[in-house]
Every structure is written in C-alpha cells, then in structure tokens.
Amino acid sequence: MPRERRKKYRRVERRYVVDYVLNKYKSPIRVYYNLKLGPPPEFVERAFPGLARGYYKPWQRYADAVVITDATIDIIEAKVHNLKVGIGYLLEYRTLAPQTPELQQYLPRPIRTILVIPIPDPWILQNAANYGIIVEVYCPDWLKPILKEKHLL
Numbered sequence: 001m002p003r004e005r006r007k008k009y010r011r012v013e014r015r016y017v018v019d020y021v022l023n024k025y026k027s028p029i030r031v032y033y034n035l036k037l038g039p040p041p042e043f044v045e046r047a048f049p050g051l052a053r054g055y056y057k058p059w060q061r062y063a064d065a066v067v068i069t070d071a072t073i074d075i076i077e078a079k080v081h082n083l084k085v086g087i088g089y090l091l092e093y094r095t096l097a098p099q100t101p102e103l104q105q106y107l108p109r110p111i112r113t114i115l116v117i118p119i120p121d122p123w124i125l126q127n128a129a130n131y132g133i134i135v136e137v138y139c140p141d142w143l144k145p146i147l148k149e150k151h152l153l
Contacts, residue, residue: 012080012081012143012146013064013078013079013080013081014033014064015142016078016080016116016118016138016140016143017033017064017065017076017078017116018033018065019140019142020065020076020078020116020136020138021065021067021076023138023140024136024138025067025069028067028068028069029068029069029070029106030067030068030106031065031066031067031068032063032065032066032067032102033064033065034062034063034064035062035063035065035066035100035102036060036061036062036100037060037061037062037063037093037096037097037099037100038060038061038095038096038097038099038100039099040060041060061089061092061093061096063075063076063077063093063097064076064077064078065078066097066103068103068106068109069109071109071110072109072110072111072112073097073103073106073107073109073110073111073112074111074112074113074114075090075093075094075097075111075112075113075114076114076115076116077089077090077093077113077114077115077116078115078116078117079115079116079117080117080118080143080146080147081150083117083121083124084121084123084124084127086115086117086124087115087124087127087128087131087133090113090114090115090131090133091113091131091133093113094111094113097111098111112134113132113133113134114133114134114135114136115128115133115134115135115136116135116136116138117135117136117137117138118137118138118139118143118147118152119137119139119147119152119153120137
C-alpha cells in the first residue's frame with residue numbers, strides 16, 4: 001500500500017477512536033490514546049540494560065485508547081480498515097495491560113477489551129464473543145462517505 005494512503009487510513013482511524021471515546025464515555029477518570037502497553041521487551045532489556053523507558057517504546061505494542069472508568073479499564077481498538085485484525089491485537093493487549101506502569105494504580109479494576117467497528121460483521125461478532133471481546137458497532141455520519149468510497153456501504 002502506498003505510504004500516503006497508509007497515512008490517510010491512520011488519520012481516519014485516529015479520528016474515529018477519538019470520536020468514539022468522546023461520545024461513549026461521559027465522565028471517564030482518565031483517557032490515554034496510543035498508550036504503550038507492557039514492560040520493555042526482553043530483547044531490548046538484554047541488549048541495552050538500564051535503557052530509559054522512552055527509548056524502548058518503539059518496540060512496544062500500543063492501544064488506540066485506554067479509558068479508565070469508576071468500574072473498569074477499557075482497552076479499545078478501533079478499526080475502519082482491515083477490521084478482523086483488531087481481535088488479535090486485543091488478545092495481546094489484554095495480557096500486556098496488567099504489566100503497564102500507567103495502569104497499575106487502577107488495578108484491580110477488571111480489564112475489558114473493546115473492538116469498535118463501523119459495520120457489523122458476523123464473523124467478527126462471533127469470534128470476538130468467543131474470546132470475551134466486546135464489539136461496538138459505531139458509525140458516525142462523517143465516516144459514511146469514506147465507507148461508501150471503499151464500497152463498504
């Protein structure tokens with residue numbers, strides 16, 4: 001995929017996740033966007049012992065959004081393009097979240113994994129349910145022309 005198109009897709013998904021969070025959560029305790037999850041990767045720690053946290057972030061996974069509520073820690077992956085990969089990301093994020101320094105103070109709240117997609121897909125709905133992932137179908141008006149352009153609406 002050409003570089004410019006990838007950048008456009010990332011901008012659309014970034015806007016999409018922010019729009020979803022702003023409309024879904026009325027009074028969150030804290031919202032993180034692009035939160036790096038988990039400890040430093042082992043290979044980085046072995047290669048560079050004592051490396052400052054900011055330097056190993058390029059090797060970490062990150063969640064589109066993490067929303068802290070009174071009752072839960074919600075890890076959100078919002079997909080407009082290539083919807084099905086969101087399930088795999090969330091399974092990985094679920095295991096990394098409890099090891100994330102920024103989230104320690106909010107534990108032992110339960111961690112929920114939420115996949116946000118603009119159109120219902122029966123395969124995604126079934127498989128997400130099998131893994132305990134919540135699927136939210138969210139399609140704001142500004143996204144509809146983009147979906148039509150991709151022949152998804």
